Amino acid sequence: MSRFLKRDPLKRAKKHVEKALKELEDGYPDYASTEYEKAACLFLEEGETDFAVKYFREAAFCSLDAEDHSRGADMKMEAANALLRDSRFDAGGALLSEASDHLFRVKKQKSSLRALAVAIICYLAARSFSTAVNLDRKAKKRFSESSVKESMFNFAQLSTKILCEGAASTDRELRKTISAAKPKPVEEELVKFVAESVKLAQKTEVLIEWAGASKKEISVKSPVEFELRYKCPVPVKVVDSRYSLSKSLKFTKEPDIEPRLGKEDSWLLEILPVLSGEGLVGPFNMTLEGESVLVNKFSNTIEFHIARAPSDLKMNLTPERLSCGLGDESVFDVEFVNEGDGPADNIKVKVELSDGLEISLGSTEKTIQFIGPRERMRFQVYVRGVSIGDEMVTIKAVDSRVGEEIVKSSVVRVA
Secondary structure, eight states: OOHHHHSOHHHHHHHHHHHHHHHHHTTOHHHHHHHHHHHHHHHHHTTOHHHHHHHHHHHHHHHHHTTOHHHHHHHHHHHHHHHHHTTOHHHHHHHHHHHHHHHHHTTOHHHHHHHHHHHHHHHHHTTOHHHHHHHHHHHHHHHTTOOOOOHHHHHHHHHHHHHHHOOOOOHHHHHHHHHHOOOOGGGHHHHHHHHHHHHHHHTOEEEEEESSSOOSEEETTOOEEEEEEEEEEEEEEEEEEEOOBOTTEEEEEOOOOOOOOEEEEEEEEEEEEOSSEEEEEOOOEEEEEESSOEEEEEOOOEEEEEEOOOOOEEEEEEOSEEEEOTTOEEEEEEEEEEOSSSOEEEEEEEEEEOTTEEEEESOSEEEEEEEOTTOEEEEEEEEEEOSSEEEEEEEEEEOTTTOOEEEEEEEEEEO
8 A cells, every 4th residue: 555545634634724825825716725625525534524614615715716606606515515414404504505695696596596495404404493584585586587496495495384484285295395306415314304394394283272162252351261282293392482462452371381392282371352343362373392393383363353341330329318398409419330341331311200209400311421431420310399298219221332221219208
C-alpha cells in the first residue's frame, strides 16, 4: 500500500484547508472552493459532520465570491445532506432554503423549487411549524406564475396543510402524493418520518361538544359548559393550545391541560355569555406531540344565539291599608324593582279600583318603557273615596319580555 493511502484522512483534509487559504490570499476563490470541498468530503468520510458542514459552507462562500451561484447552491446542499444524515433537520432546512435562493437567481427553477420543498419538509420534521408555513407561502408567491411542477413540493405543500393548518385530505390523494415524491437516498428517512406523521394526523381529531344537551339558544349571564377532547391512534401529549371565542363570550373556567401522554383525553370548560347576539365557540387549536407525530389540529366550532338575560320584576305598593274621609284624596306609592340580569321592557301598568273609589289625578293605565337590571322606578297613584266602606286599590303590571302578571292590592277604609 502506498504511503499516500496510509496518510491520516484528517491530516489530508487539513492540508486542503491550508491550500484553500493560500488560494484565497492569491485571489483565487474558485480554486479555494475546490480545496474546501475536498476537505469537507474527507471530514465527512471520517464522521466529522460539523467540520464537513463548516467546509462545505466555506466552499459555498468562495463560489459565491467567484459569482458561481450554481456551485454555491450545490455546496450548501451537500452541507444540508450531511446534516440530514444526523437527523439535524432544522439546520439542514436553513441551508436548503439558502440553496433554493441561489438556484432561483440563476433561473434553475425546478431545482430551486425542489430544494425549497425539502427545506419545508425538514422544518416539518423539526417541528418548526411557523417556518414551514412561511416557506410554503414563499414558494407559492415565487413560483405562482411558473409552469414548473415538482412532486416533492406537492408532498411538502399537502403535509404543511395537514400538519400546520389542520386541513384534511382523502386517503387516495394522500397515498398518491406520498408515492409520487421521489426522495434521494439521504432524504428517505426524512420523507418517511413526515409521511407517517401526516398519516397519523389524518386520523387524529379534536372536538368541542356540549357538556349535556345541545342548545340553540342560551341566556346572557347564564354559564354554559363544554367538553374539549382529542383522540389519536398513538399516544400523544398536548404541547400547546389556543382558544377562540366570540367577543360576546368569556371563560369562567379554562381547560386545565397537563402534558400527559395518552391516545385520548378530555377537559371541561365553562363559558359565560356577556353580551346578547350570536355566540361562537372555537375553533380551538391544539398541538399534539408523540414519538412519531406532531400535528397542529383545529377543532370544530359551535354556534348558538345568546338571548338577553331575563328580567325579574318585583312590585311594592304602600301603604297596605289606610283610612280617609268621604271625598278625601289618598296617595299610594308604587315601586318597581328589576332584580334580574336583563332589562324589563314595555311594562303595562293598570290601576283597578272598587266601586267606592275613583282616580283623582292621572289615568288608570300607563306604560313604562324600560327598567334596567338592578334599577328602581317609583310613581304615585291618587284616589278619592266616593262611598263609605272598605274599598280596594289593585295595581297590575305585565313585563312584555316575561309575560307574567304581577298583582298588588291595598285596602282603603272610607268613613
